[in-house]
Amino acid sequence: MRYTKSFIKTTKQAQSDAEIISHKLMYRAGMIRKLASGIYEWLPFGYKALKNVEAIIRREMNKKECQELFLPALQPKELWEKSGRWEIYGKELVRLNDRHEREFCLGPTHEEVITDLVASEVSSYRDLPVTLYQFQTKFRDEIRPRFGVMRAREFLMKDAYSFDRTDSGAETSYKNMHEIYTNIFKSCGLEFKIVEADSGAIGGNFSHEFMVTAKTGESEIAACECGYAANTEKAVSKFDDAKNPEETKNLELVHTPNKKTIDEISEFLNENAKKFIKTLIYVENGKYCAVLIRGDREVNEFKLANKLNAKDLRLATSQEVFEKFACETGFLGPKDLPADKIICDESVKNLKNAISGANKKDFHYKNLNLGRDFSSAEFFDILLAKPGDSCVKCGKKLEFSRGIEVGHIFKLGTKYSKAMNAEYLDDDGQRKSVVMGCYGIGVSRVVAAAIEQNNDEKGVIWTWALAPYKIGIICLDVKNQELFEISEKLYEKLQNSNYDVLFDDRDERPGIKFNDFDLLGIPVIITLGKKFLESKNLEIKIRKTGEVFYKTIDELQSFISDISKNL
RNA sequence: CGGGGUGUGGCACAGUUGGCUAGCGCGCCUGAUUUGGGAUCAGGAGGUCCUCGGUUCAAGUCCGAGCACCCCGACCA
Numbered sequence: 184m185r186y187t188k189s190f191i192k193t194t195k196q197a198q199s200d201a202e203i204i205s206h207k208l209m210y211r212a213g214m215i216r217k218l219a220s221g222i223y224e225w226l227p228f229g230y231k232a233l234k235n236v237e238a239i240i241r242r243e244m245n246k247k248e249c250q251e252l253f254l255p256a257l258q259p260k261e262l263w264e265k266s267g268r269w270e271i272y273g274k275e276l277v278r279l280n281d282r283h284e285r286e287f288c289l290g291p292t293h294e295e296v297i298t299d300l301v302a303s304e305v306s307s308y309r310d311l312p313v314t315l316y317q318f319q320t321k322f323r324d325e326i327r328p329r330f331g332v333m334r335a336r337e338f339l340m341k342d343a344y345s346f347d348r349t350d351s352g353a354e355t356s357y358k359n360m361h362e363i364y365t366n367i368f369k370s371c372g373l374e375f376k377i378v379e380a381d382s383g384a385i386g387g388n389f390s391h392e393f394m395v396t397a398k399t400g401e402s403e404i405a406a407c408e409c410g411y412a413a414n415t416e417k418a419v420s421k422f423d424d425a426k427n428p429e430e431t432k433n434l435e436l437v438h439t440p441n442k443k444t445i446d447e448i449s450e451f452l453n454e455n456a457k458k459f460i461k462t463l464i465y466v467e468n469g470k471y472c473a474v475l476i477r478g479d480r481e482v483n484e485f486k487l488a489n490k491l492n493a494k495d496l497r498l499a500t501s502q503e504v505f506e507k508f509a510c511e512t513g514f515l516g517p518k519d520l521p522a523d524k525i526i527c528d529e530s531v532k533n534l535k536n537a538i539s540g541a542n543k544k545d546f547h548y549k550n551l552n553l554g555r556d557f558s559s560a561e562f563f564d565i566l567l568a569k570p571g572d573s574c575v576k577c578g579k580k581l582e583f584s585r586g587i588e589v590g591h592i593f594k595l596g597t598k599y600s601k602a603m604n605a606e607y608l609d610d611d612g613q614r615k616s617v618v619m620g621c622y623g624i625g626v627s628r629v630v631a632a633a634i635e636q637n638n639d640e641k642g643v644i645w646t647w648a649l650a651p652y653k654i655g656i657i658c659l660d661v662k663n664q665e666l667f668e669i670s671e672k673l674y675e676k677l678q679n680s681n682y683d684v685l686f687d688d689r690d691e692r693p694g695i696k697f698n699d700f701d702l703l704g705i706p707v708i709i710t711l712g713k714k715f716l717e718s719k720n721l722e723i724k725i726r727k728t729g730e731v732f733y734k735t736i737d738e739l740q741s742f743i744s745d746i747s748k749n750l
Numbered sequence: 751c752g753g754g755g756u757g758u759g760g761c762a763c764a765g766u767u768g769g770c771u772a773g774c775g776c777g778c779c780u781g782a783u784u785u786g787g788g789a790u791c792a793g794g795a796g797g798u799c800c801u802c803g804g805u806u807c808a809a810g811u812c813c814g815a816g817c818a819c820c821c822c823g824a825c826c827a
Contacts, residue, residue, distance in 0.1 A: 192760095194760090194761060194776085194777075195761085195762095195776065195777085195788075196761055196762050196776070196777090197761085197762090198761070198762085199756095199761090199762065199763090199820085200819075200820050200821090202820095202821085210761095217819095219818085219819090220818085220819065220820085273825095274751090275825070275826090291826095292827095321827080323825085323826075323827090325825070325826075326751075326823095326824075326825065327821090327822095327823085327824090327825085329820090329821085333827095334825090334826075334827090338827075339827095340827060341827090342827090392827095393827095401826095484824095497823095497824080587827095588826075588827065589827065590827070591826085591827060623827050624827065625826090625827030626827085627827085628827055629827090657786095659785080659786060660785070660786095662785095690785095691785090691788095692784085692785055692786095692787085692788075692789065693785065693786045693787060693788095694785090694786085694787040694788045694789085695787085695788050696786095696787085696788095697786080697787045697788085698787065698788050699788085701787090710786075712785095712786055713786080714786075722786095
């Protein structure tokens with residue numbers, strides 16, 4: 184592409200609402216523009232990167248006998264009523280009516296459509312297993328779109344679905360996809376982690392997330408060198424628990440005026456936060472549930488909601504607490520607490536002579552003991568893993584890092600096949616439900632994540648695999664005919680060798696050209712100026728490392744094919 | 751949906767207690783001088799000041815309603 188013919192529009196300033204680096208750079212490099220909240224236009228430069236991700240996914244999927252198809256985005260209500268999700272999907276589902284007032288939605292995902300298709304096309308065990316996938320624009324009316332294309336209302340997703348005869352077959356398909364995904368993200372040149380994940384609303388019992396690591400990632404990951412890795416929403420960890428050999432002492436009421444937080448009271452009483460029982464009140468469906476956890480720890484609300492099988496769990500407001508318990512938050516404790524339910528984290532089990540609120544303003548209890556002073560409630564692991572905790576598998580310290588979820592794989596089971604009647608006739612003459620898996624990659628999110636992971640103060644740094652243009656040619660003086668002709672010939676030569684090349688033929692000052700190419704993140708930048716005419720050596724800069732090499736035109740191609748392996 | 755905030759050329763912003771022709775920077779166009787890391791000078795184009803209604807001699811500015819967008823929380827690839 185000749186720069187003068189291109190639609191690449193770079194800017195110095197990003198839109199003021201761009202919060203994160205990838206969003207800013209995608210705007211500045213002219214990759215995307217916003218049409219409405221959470222809805223983006225992909226301009227040619229950005230679209231090329233998107234297409235590169237798509238091509239890698241397609242190649243790796245096809246290698247393993249997955250077959251691409253293309254399903255409708257517009258889907259009739261009846262299908263979603265069959266699965267029950269017309270009701271439960273809620274406001275995130277974009278609903279609309281046609282001219283006959285028939286109801287439709289724009290697909291946020293495609294389990295319904297694909298399962299319906301398979302239900303009518305698959306009839307025998309001989310048809311299984313099969314894995315189908317597509318690239319589709321998905322519509323999710325997110326409550327709060329943000330971070331550019333990272334969380335958009337309309338986005339490109341690769342979704343795949345596997346259909347198997349048996350549960351163990353489904354596990355094989357799952358493992359197969361695990362491998363494919365690993366190959367995909369490796370091919371993209373990205374650093375990533377595979378973590379155990381919460382299977383969330385889609386359901387199922389087997390789930391991993393693929394996380395592109397980035398300091399600014401939204402998800403927190405706990406990982407161990409032994410291979411255990413989990414989203415902290417799910418992570419199980421060993422904490423510094425120990426049986427306390429102390430004798431149980433008599434309960435004691437102490438005056439603690441205005442000391443509400445664990446920090447304040449522990450300082451006031453000169454006691455370690457680990458001796459405290461923190462009492463938190465959660466509300467679900469009008470029921471007040473007290474959750475007890477050791478004073479130095481936090482509750483993992485995802486675990487809690489799962490354990491309670493709760494949909495709308497939230498922390499009670501201080502006003503609700505006051506109305507229900509006639510006591511301010513900060514002075515609550517498990518003794519004689521009139522909660523609808525009391526739940527204990529494992530961290531409270533071994534506490535002896537603990538300290539907690541006395542359910543009376545400005546008072547706390549000392550020497551509170553489980554069994555004697557409050558009843559042994561249900562014990563759950565609802566602990567939020569934190570640095571310092573150890574791996575439950577091998578006991579080593581867990582490492583914490585952040586990542587961006589770009590892929591998610593689920594073993595679904597028969598949830599949808601039962602609902603949509605996807606059955607096959609087995610070799611024993613029995614009709615059985617097909618066993619499903621579903622697998623997603625946020626294609627547009629991969630592009631943003633790649634930038635979030637690879638950038639510097641000058642701009643984007645593309646990996647070779649994802650770069651919209653692999654090579655940039657900067658002609659510093661387009662008015663110098665000799666120089667321009669050589670540049671142009673080089674451009675044509677590299678294009679003929681099937682490289683995607685961006686040729687800067689603009690009559691601009693050098694600074695503008697260099698800065699634009701750095702911003703655009705072109706991996707290999709070749710500069711031709713006076714120095715070239717003197718030395719006949721091309722100046723080749725590697726964007727990622729800043730290294731500069733000098734090669735003749737004849738040496739160029741083998742040099743590029745070598746160096747690109749490490750980019 | 752709850753809490754907070756913003757709407758003024760393509761981008762980023764200023765605009766005072768209402769006052770005259772609505773301004774600055776970046777970007778864009780023309781010309782000249784420049785040309786190895788975002789040049790300088792001169793000239794120029796580009797605005798329903800979010801919309802509707804109200805107050806007023808006079809509204810970007812005050813009042814009301816609506817719309818859009820952004821930030822903090824639950825969702826998710």
